[in-house]
Amino acid sequence: MATRAPLLTFSLAAGILAAGTAFDLLPAAPGPGTGVHQTSGLLREERPAPPVEPQTEAAALAFTAPASLAEPEAALPVPKAAPAAAAFEQMKHVWQSLNNCGPAAVVMALSTLGVDASQEVARLALRGADERRGMGPTPVGSWVKESFGLRSMWRNNGTNDLMRRLLANGFAPMVTQWMQDPSVSRIAHWRTLRGYDDARRVFHVNDSMLGNNVTLSYDWFAKNWQSFSYRYMVIYRPEDEPLLRAIVGRDWSESYVRQAMYERARSEALAHDTNFAWLAYGEASYAFGVFDEAVAAFERGLSLGSATGAFGVRNSYPQALRALGRRDEADAVARKLSSLSPVPATVAAAPDPYAMFLAISRMLPRETLPTE
Numbered sequence: 001m002a003t004r005a006p007l008l009t010f011s012l013a014a015g016i017l018a019a020g021t022a023f024d025l026l027p028a029a030p031g032p033g034t035g036v037h038q039t040s041g042l043l044r045e046e047r048p049a050p051p052v053e054p055q056t057e058a059a060a061l062a063f064t065a066p067a068s069l070a071e072p073e074a075a076l077p078v079p080k081a082a083p084a085a086a087a088f089e090q091m092k093h094v095w096q097s098l099n100n101c102g103p104a105a106v107v108m109a110l111s112t113l114g115v116d117a118s119q120e121v122a123r124l125a126l127r128g129a130d131e132r133r134g135m136g137p138t139p140v141g142s143w144v145k146e147s148f149g150l151r152s153m154w155r156n157n158g159t160n161d162l163m164r165r166l167l168a169n170g171f172a173p174m175v176t177q178w179m180q181d182p183s184v185s186r187i188a189h190w191r192t193l194r195g196y197d198d199a200r201r202v203f204h205v206n207d208s209m210l211g212n213n214v215t216l217s218y219d220w221f222a223k224n225w226q227s228f229s230y231r232y233m234v235i236y237r238p239e240d241e242p243l244l245r246a247i248v249g250r251d252w253s254e255s256y257v258r259q260a261m262y263e264r265a266r267s268e269a270l271a272h273d274t275n276f277a278w279l280a281y282g283e284a285s286y287a288f289g290v291f292d293e294a295v296a297a298f299e300r301g302l303s304l305g306s307a308t309g310a311f312g313v314r315n316s317y318p319q320a321l322r323a324l325g326r327r328d329e330a331d332a333v334a335r336k337l338s339s340l341s342p343v344p345a346t347v348a349a350a351p352d353p354y355a356m357f358l359a360i361s362r363m364l365p366r367e368t369l370p371t372e
Helices: 006-016 057-064 101-111 119-126 138-148 160-168 216-221 238-253 254-272 274-289 291-304 312-322 326-342 353-363
Strands: 037-038 041-045 086-087 151-155 174-178 189-195 203-209 211-217 233-238
Touching: 006 312, 006 326, 006 353, 057 238, 086 160, 101 119, 101 138, 101 174, 101 189, 101 274, 119 138, 119 189, 138 151, 151 238, 160 174, 160 233, 160 238, 189 274, 203 216, 216 326, 233 238, 254 274, 254 353, 274 291, 274 312, 312 326, 312 353
Parallel strands: none
Antiparallel strands: 037 041, 086 189, 151 233, 174 189, 174 233, 189 203, 203 211
């Protein structure tokens, strides 16, 4: 209970209580530290875990979230099964302007819906005039709705198989990955998928830096997606939302996908014990409101290597410390991580209100949670 007062104070500052039950909370999410304990800044299991093989492309394809987290949604259309290969015959390719991979990826995805958008117009709408800013997924939804009558959704916890099923059903997902293998350069990058081929075990992507119809192996694709929580985004027509929901399944629920990503990232960190896996576990723990584990995972990840290019750490690590009442440490970490990317201070994200709400929901009886 030592962290309860700081957590509540922090959450009020973030405005979390205003969110109320508009969030789709799980009724019985595990509490902070379940199965894992902090010791000397690291994480150890409460009891030995069964051996887990290092993740391969096949493991990424096979990953499914625990069945106990939520029930499948009823009364949705049945998606088309993914064939051995599928691709968009036509997809616009654009070479990006400075730091503009996100809007360029959006423009390429829009072309599959018959929209010929301007990269510069997209840049100003989705990033603003400051060229140091990158593009997060949040502004895309309002822009495509106001401009083209379309919709956008994004989630973490994507898999290779999900991308195949989206493509097979006529959706062109965008993903955040390393632009190249991080041993070459650690540049976070948006790219747009246009197809796949199981016989060759490759995805085809339109990439604003690497070119048109570039092939990426399934193994490479999964490996270089981990650092960004397997994030993907889909732009779609409103009438196609039931089909999209059927394909995405339980991950459509915000609370479900956060728990699923947390459990996946925890498993991968313990199995791989790499810099990237532990930083991803920190991100997932922060998003799920398990702040003590987030701090320990970030510490472990940074002990194994740099966070350069993993842009979310710049915000999530200090915010997790603040949620635990460790403000001085948070300020010191924020200063240390400020060089991860050359962005102005105004770009720093606010505390994640959903993470705060999930954390508070574990401490308070459900009937005492706010409704407005």
